[in-house]
Amino acid sequence: MTPPAPRLHGIRGATTVERNDAVEILAATDELLRTVIETNELQPDDIVSALFTVTRDLDAAFPARAAEDFGWNIVALLHATEIPVPDSLPRCIRLLVHAYTGRSRGEIKHCYLRGATALRPDRA
Template structure:
């Protein structure tokens, strides 16, 4: 097993608790599936969201998915002019078998953040 850090991002359709949780759950499910992770493999998750998303903590979505023993932290992104709006990002620290290739996941409008990874998705 090897300690790794995986990145991901997605966008919410609006600033509502439902939209933030839906987008974050989709992101976490996809990240865990592509990387063959179980909750026991996770060490910690750091979530950030753009300043226009303040209706709910993205970490609530992780708790709803059963990540109740994983340390979670939420923070606000720097308010950079022209940045992609309604964006939730995550940095997941996890243990993964050495033979598994790490897969970073960018969904919805957030694919624009990492066009270099699109072929790998």
């Protein structure tokens, strides 16, 4: 049987940090990226783009810097600030990766780490 042709999918993820510190933000983002890539068995050429959002209490570093350090130098990367909803999860980094994969939508694994498991306990 022929494997399915790769389709473009969105893969979500999120993590948190304890404090607004550049080293901590980059380390947490690196961990999140590695988890998304390994869990979904993605190859570098599969990645089309990535959108990073942060809560307003994080401004010590751009999370996409971790992606660039990871080797995503030619991947389209974008940052944004989350809407400041009252009582939302603090110090949170969210990720949306667009990637080609032979997996079906139901086989995609979204990754929620650290305190972000509270966002989607069904997917953590």
